[in-house]
Amino acid sequence: MERTEARPGPAxxxxxxxxxxxxxxxxxxxxxxxxxYLDRDDLILLPVGSTEQHGQHLPTGTDSMTAIGLAQDAAQAAVALVAPPLWYGWSPHHLAYPGTITLVPEHLAAIVVDVGKSLAYSGFGHLVIVNGHREANLAPLKIAQTRLVNETGQSVVIVDPYYFGATTAIAQRGSAPGGIGHADELETGHMMHLHPQLVRMERAVRNMPPQARWFVGDPYVPGDRAFGAASIEDFRSRTTPSGVSGDPLPASAEKGSAYHRRMVDDLVGLIQQLREVKVRLKSFAPPI
Ligand SMILES: [Zn+2]
Structure with missing residues (x-):
């Protein structure tokens, strides 16, 4: 399905x-x-993604493009603004493949704080961060969120498809446990809906991660878990030659469309709910 550009009409x-x-x-x-706009509203969305390998079947900008697609379509429906997207995230292990660009997490948190403070200084009391890089960006984004809330009084909410789209993801998944990971069916289907011309399904391969007790990356497999971290070398050896972790093969544009629409609808609902809360910005030093 070719995606139509979300462009509102004249003011x-x-x-x-x-x-x-x-x-x-x-x-x-x-x-x-x-x-x-600020005379009428004080809410803005900020898409944050990554530039990192996503297997041979998806482009390196996948996480940024999905965040941009969600933010743009929700803003169009809810009559809200979107700040320029951040195309870089925290992607250290993906340096195993060419084309990956990572920020160190302290820089990502600092950039989001600077952006948030600048927006708060303009009068944007509500900031909704749409994170396309799922779990990996969450730690630095939560640090930035906590700093902004305390220093500016801004209301900052993070929307991450791993959690925000969980109901649809669980209902529509076709892969075995362990199949949701990286360049998986969810990301692939989402991109087949948003940017089908950038998806090369003939290059998509399944690469299921080893199943070890306590260490299950698939967020929708229930169970007790601990968290490890893969070095660049470990990640390369686990994912060679594709870069995929999980199973993209059950993806379809239809499932990607349903996944996207449900998250856009819910994001519109969240925006409307946030607008009910009046924000009082503090007096704070702008980022100089
Ligand atoms: Zn991704």
């Missing part, structure tokens, strides 16, 4: 009578158009 021209900015993207607005 004030919405068929539902609601005022709309001329674009959902902050970087496409002038400062006075941002002010016009």
């Amino acid at each position: 004030g021209a919405a068929g539902d009578g609601r005022w709309r900015p001329p674009s959902v993207w902050l970087q496409e607005l002038s400062w006075d158009q941002v002010r016009d």
Whole structure:
């Protein structure tokens, strides 16, 4: 399915009578158009992804593209703004393959704090971070979230498909336990919906990780668990030659579309719920 670009009409021209900015993207607005939005609303979304290998069947920008797709479609439906996306995340083990660009986690947290503070300084009281790099970015994003909440008074919420899309993911998965991991059926189906021209299913392969007690990466396999960390060398040897961990083969554009639509609908609901909460920003030093 070819994806249509989410582009709102001219300001004030919405068929539902609601005022709309001329674009959902902050970087496409002038400062006075941002002010016009802030006169009515104080919520903004920030897509955060990664640039890292996603097997031979998906592009390196997969995590960023899925975060952008979710944020853009939800902003379009909810009449909200989206800040310029962050295309880099914390991807150390994926350095095993060419094309991966990683930030050290302290830098990722610091960049998100700087972005959040700048937005708070403009008057954005609500920040919704849409994290396409799933679990891996969560630790630095939570550090940034806690700093922003305490230092600026901003309301900061993180949406991660591993958790936000869990109900649909569990219902539609076709892979065996261990099949949800990296470049798996969820990411693959999502990209088949959003950017089918960038998916090469003829290159997709299954590579199930070893099943060891306590160490199950698949988030939807219930059980008691502990967390290990793979070195670059370990990750390379476990995933050679594809870079995949898990099973992309059950993916389809139809399942990816349902997965996407459900998360967009829920994100719109979350935005509406957050708008009910009035935020009082503190006086704080901007990032200089
Ligand atoms: Zn990914």
